[in-house]
Amino acid sequence: MVRYLKAINWALLICSLFLIPSYVLANEGDANTTTQNCPNGPFIAAPETGQTIQGVHILKAYLPSGSSSVEYVRFVSNGAVLGTASQQQGALWEMNWDTTLVDNGEKTVRAVAKYQNDAICTGQEITVAVNNQSQPAQQPQVTLNASVNRSQWVGPTNVSYLFKFSAQTQQGGAKNNVTDQAAYNYTTTIGSLKQEGSALRFFSGSRSGGGTITATVEYSGQQRKITIPVTVFANNSSSNDYPSTAASKDTSLNSDSTNTSSTQTDGTTSETTDATQPVTARGDDVLETCLLETLQSERYKSLTEKNQRLAFAELSRNLGCFSQRKFVVPANLAPVAPEQIESLDELESLSVTTVDSVEVIDEDTITDGLTFSGTAEPNKPVLIYIFSEPLVLATVSDGDGNWSYTLEEPLEPGDHEVYIAVEDEAGIARKSAPFFIEIAAAESSEQNPVGASLDLVVDDASSSRDISFIAIATLLVILSFGFLTGYIIAHQKHKPKNVDGLQGQT
Known part of the structure; x- marks a missing residue:
């Protein structure tokens, strides 16, 4: 019985000692810089420790060792970054601290300097008292x-x-x-x-x-x-911005044309037919102009009039045109039609791994977004298909095969399937396994009658995963100590007694 208790105790101890450090390591952030307390500052020059301050107060830090190699100096209060200081004359750095943005009471303040060699020096903390009692009791947030x-x-x-x-x-x-x-x-x-x-x-x-x-x-x-x-x-252009979309439309697109043969960029040929209607990319003049410049008019006509599609290579070369549409690709131009996705073979290296809710900040507005991410072949154009819209999005994987796309347009509430499609080395389109998401319904309005949103319906079970993990590890620790206590008691109970210096025999 004692041997069994001992074995169980060791097993529980090993499990608990493995689970707890692994959880800590899994949630610990990476550190690329070295933080240390430096004897040469930065020192807080103002305010003085113990001083009571209010309103907008000037924070000053002093670096006696000089500031020539300093990348920045920041002030931190109670673990929160207050902001970045500006360098004054010599080794003095200053910033204005609006103390009305924090609660009244005792606050710690310290200066942190980062040098060009990535070393970070933390100065000694001081303590000040923030007292804005003269301010109204209720301040707007x-x-x-x-x-x-x-x-x-x-x-x-x-x-x-x-x-x-x-x-x-x-x-x-x-x-x-x-x-x-x-x-x-x-x-x-x-x-x-x-x-x-x-x-x-x-x-x-x-x-x-x-x-x-x-x-x-x-x-x-x-x-x-x-x-x-x-x-x-990959482009020989020297521009550091989007590809040029200056107006240079071919007027022949708006007039009759005769049957001609054109060579596509992938080497194949296609026949164009008489055109009596203007050619547009779903009425998007900017996209049309850009594609006309990069594809030339005959190839563009074959795409729009003969219901042909962009090759993956063409899509990759012309992603700049679709950037004007936030990389939304018209379904009639996508290399793979949405209705063909189900018939494609799956490729194991293709995946949609996560879909996360994010905040998208543009100018003075903050809006909701959904970031899709996953894996694909390195440096490949990636098409993202969201059903049941269907919606076709485009991005490019990086050198490690990782890709991501942030969607800002709301989706209809309900269940959706997400796939990606990529062209393999043999030039055959392949797809990923489906990734399922559920979109919550927003409050219906005249502008949004269907309640479209970008809010994910989150499984409550997954949100409590970390708590369950910690609870299990804690329970294992408690049980191991319980079994250890039982083992010690059982061992003491069965230990032979020593009588008059002679060990008792059973």
């Missing part, structure tokens, strides 16, 4: 709004583009521009980035594909996240 001058980017390899960010706090009807005081953190899955104050320089690099830039704007303890889809295509 203060919110942080952030925006960027472009919500998505498409362009060729080996160019750069400057994304310009802005940040404002709003309290009631009053707005305060905090662009220069806010803190900005960036990551990208394609190309490279360089921060230039409140702007971000993006370098597309030499690799084509799709990816995202993620920017987090922080000020006075509040955060706003901005996601920017990026598509880089």
